[in-house]
Amino acid sequence: DSGVTQTPKHLITATGQRVTLRCSPRSGDLSVYWYQQSLDQGLQFLIQYYNGEERAKGNILERFSAQQFPDLHSELNLSSLELGDSALYFCASSELRSEAFFGQGTRLTVV
């Protein structure tokens, strides 16, 4: 158990819909990262938050957004969903300049 909790584990939704993925980091970790894993793109960095502030952006679509709350949990919002958004979405957390610990992921299926 990495200590990073992601909910839900599975999500099936229709095209055009909006979903929210939730992540609770390890106790004490201020950094939260979101990654997308798909067959064609592999593991791609989406976005990082550090203590509530956005720190780095990767290949995140404009239809996607994230935030980190004062209690350090984070949410990834995916809107206007397309079939191609079907993927495994991972959250990870870390201390500064330290290794990242990953959650079990949320498997999103868009139908």
Add this chain to the structure above:
Amino acid sequence: AQSVTQPDIHITVSEGASLELRCNYSYGATPYLFWYVQSPGQGLQLLLKYFSGDTLVQGIKGFEAEFKRSQSSFNLRKPSVHWSDAAEYFCAVGQHNFGNEKLTFGTGTRLTIIP
């Protein structure tokens, strides 16, 4: 920009045999390097990491990796594999920037173990 290459998409090894998974990276300075393992339907588990110091690092489950700056490599090794080692292995490089430690992953190597 940083990048990671894992040249072997799929490797098959007999149980009890030795294993080496290759990883080459591109990064402007001394990198942070990691190996993660992903079992089917599971998340990513950290096997080992290199930040600085001794270039041979030991990890969990009997794995080790060696950082070779001259070859820009960080190959993963295990002297004797077990059936439970069957999984997908990812090499990753991380940045040193304060508050921005995003990881760039390789495409992964799928390891199959045969009896």
